[in-house]
Amino acid sequence: MAPSSRNCFRQLFMTNHSSRRDNGGSEQEAKSDEKLVQPAQKYVFAHVVMGNTAHHTTDDWATDIKTAQAxxxxAFTLNIATGDSNIPTQVENAFNAATNLGSSFKLFFSFDYLGGSGPxxxxxSSSVASYLNKYGVSSAYFKYNGQIFVSTFEGVNNAGDWTPNGPIRSAVQSTAGSIYFVPDYTSLGPDGFSAQLNNVQGGFSWDMWPAGPVNMTTANDLAWKNTLGSKSYMMGVSPWFFHSDANPIAWMWRGDNLWSERWQQVLxxxxxFVEIVTWNDWGESSYIAPLLHDEEVPANSLKYVKNMPHSNLLTLLPYYISQYKGIRSNATTDSMQYWYRTSPAAAGLTGGVLGNNPNQGQVEYSPNTLCEDKVFFTALLQSAADVHVQIGESPVTSYPGKAGLNTWSHGFSGQTGNVTFSIVRNSQTVKSESGTEITAESSVIGGLTNFNVWVGGF
Known part of the structure; x- marks a missing residue:
C-alpha cells in the first residue's frame, strides 16, 4: 500500500450490527469472555507500510519488533511496492534487526500491486521471485507448515504468476522452497475468488471497515470463509480509517468502537490468521505503533497525526490475542484504554473530506454523519468494579463493570475539557488518569476537523 497512491477495493456488505444498547447518550456493549476455543496454531500479524519507513535505522526496527512482540x-507483514528506492534498504534493515534479535518474531512480504510504479x-531483478529467494531463506522469515508465507495487496491481473506451475513458484522452489500464498484479492469478492482456489492456500479480505453510518459486521468474513472452505482465512482488524491526504481524495470510514468490536468478531x-491494519499507516490514521520519525508521515497528514498517539491500543492487545488463540487468561491488574476525537465532528470544516469513497462505488455521506461524538473506553478488570467518566467539569457518570473485559461509550456533545477515567472498587479509587482535552472547536490549522482519534490508557 504505497501511501501516496493506494486505493482500497472492497466488496461491500451493509448488514447492520445491533449488539449495542443505548442508555441516555451512553452505551454499553454486550461483550462475552466465554467465546474461547481450544488452543490452536493461530497467528497475528501487523501490516507495515514500508513506504513509511524511510528514516528507520536497524535500531528503530529492533524497537518496533520488540514493541510488537510484547x-x-x-510477525510483521512487510508491504512493499515497486519504484521506491528506500524499499531495498529498509527491507534489509528489518531483516537484519529481526535476525540479530534472534527471537520468535518473524517477517514476511505482502506485494503491493496497486501502489508504487506499477505491478x-x-x-x-527487483521482482517477486528475487525478494523471496533472497529473504525466504532467512531464519527471520515467517513460514507456515514449512512454507514461506506470502500475501499481496490486490494483484488480480497478475494472479497467473502465482499458479502452481507459474513463474513465481517455479523460480522460488529450488531456493526458498514452496509458497503458502494468502493474497488479498478483495476486489473479486468472495464469489469471484472461488476461481482462484486452485492457485492459493488461503485468502485475505481487506473489507474491515463499515461502509456508512453503521457498525461493522461479520457477514463479509463469513462469506469469505465459506468460499475458502478448508483453506485458510486471514481476517483483517483495523482500529480506524481517515485518509487525510487528498490524493486523489480524502475520505473516512466509521471507526468509533471498531477496535474493540472487531476483536470480539475475531472470536x-x-x-x-489475523492481520492488524496497520502498524504505521499514518496517512490513513490506522496506525497502532508509536511514531518514531515525523518525517515518515505524509506531509499533508502530519497536522492530523501529530500529538494523536494510538500506541495505547497495544495495552489490551495481549488479552485480545490470548482470547483468539484459545489461551484463557485472567486479568492480573486493572487496566483501561480509551479513545475519542478531540472535538465534535461538526465543530470544524470538512476540508473536502468525504464519508465513504465514491471512487469505489460507495454511497457518499457527509463525514459528520458517519462518526459519533462519543468517548469510547474499555476496562479489563480483575473483579467487578465501577468505571467513572468525567468530561471537564461535567457530572461524573458511573458504569458498572464485571470481571474481565468491558466496553462502553459516552456521548460528549456540549461537553469540553480533559476526560478523566477512574476505576472504583468498594468506594475506593483503584486507578485514575485524565486523557487529552475535548474542545468546542477544532484545533487543527485552518479550522479543519480532525477525523483522527486520540488514544490513551493505563
Whole structure:
C-alpha cells in the first residue's frame, strides 16, 4: 500500500450490527469472555507500510519488533511496492534487526500491486521471485507448515504468476522452497475468488471497515470463509480509517468502537490468521505503533497525526490475542484504554473530506454523519468494579463493570475539557488518569476537523 497512491477495493456488505444498547447518550456493549476455543496454531500479524519507513535505522526496527512482540504480535507483514528506492534498504534493515534479535518474531512480504510504479514483475531483478529467494531463506522469515508465507495487496491481473506451475513458484522452489500464498484479492469478492482456489492456500479480505453510518459486521468474513472452505482465512482488524491526504481524495470510514468490536468478531469467526491494519499507516490514521520519525508521515497528514498517539491500543492487545488463540487468561491488574476525537465532528470544516469513497462505488455521506461524538473506553478488570467518566467539569457518570473485559461509550456533545477515567472498587479509587482535552472547536490549522482519534490508557 504505497501511501501516496493506494486505493482500497472492497466488496461491500451493509448488514447492520445491533449488539449495542443505548442508555441516555451512553452505551454499553454486550461483550462475552466465554467465546474461547481450544488452543490452536493461530497467528497475528501487523501490516507495515514500508513506504513509511524511510528514516528507520536497524535500531528503530529492533524497537518496533520488540514493541510488537510484547503486545503478542507474531510477525510483521512487510508491504512493499515497486519504484521506491528506500524499499531495498529498509527491507534489509528489518531483516537484519529481526535476525540479530534472534527471537520468535518473524517477517514476511505482502506485494503491493496497486501502489508504487506499477505491478510487480514475477521474475528478474527487483521482482517477486528475487525478494523471496533472497529473504525466504532467512531464519527471520515467517513460514507456515514449512512454507514461506506470502500475501499481496490486490494483484488480480497478475494472479497467473502465482499458479502452481507459474513463474513465481517455479523460480522460488529450488531456493526458498514452496509458497503458502494468502493474497488479498478483495476486489473479486468472495464469489469471484472461488476461481482462484486452485492457485492459493488461503485468502485475505481487506473489507474491515463499515461502509456508512453503521457498525461493522461479520457477514463479509463469513462469506469469505465459506468460499475458502478448508483453506485458510486471514481476517483483517483495523482500529480506524481517515485518509487525510487528498490524493486523489480524502475520505473516512466509521471507526468509533471498531477496535474493540472487531476483536470480539475475531472470536466469532475464528480465522486461522489475523492481520492488524496497520502498524504505521499514518496517512490513513490506522496506525497502532508509536511514531518514531515525523518525517515518515505524509506531509499533508502530519497536522492530523501529530500529538494523536494510538500506541495505547497495544495495552489490551495481549488479552485480545490470548482470547483468539484459545489461551484463557485472567486479568492480573486493572487496566483501561480509551479513545475519542478531540472535538465534535461538526465543530470544524470538512476540508473536502468525504464519508465513504465514491471512487469505489460507495454511497457518499457527509463525514459528520458517519462518526459519533462519543468517548469510547474499555476496562479489563480483575473483579467487578465501577468505571467513572468525567468530561471537564461535567457530572461524573458511573458504569458498572464485571470481571474481565468491558466496553462502553459516552456521548460528549456540549461537553469540553480533559476526560478523566477512574476505576472504583468498594468506594475506593483503584486507578485514575485524565486523557487529552475535548474542545468546542477544532484545533487543527485552518479550522479543519480532525477525523483522527486520540488514544490513551493505563
Amino acid at each position: 503486545a503478542g504480535i507474531d 510487480w514483475p514475477a521474475t528478474g 466469532e469467526v475464528q480465522p486461522q
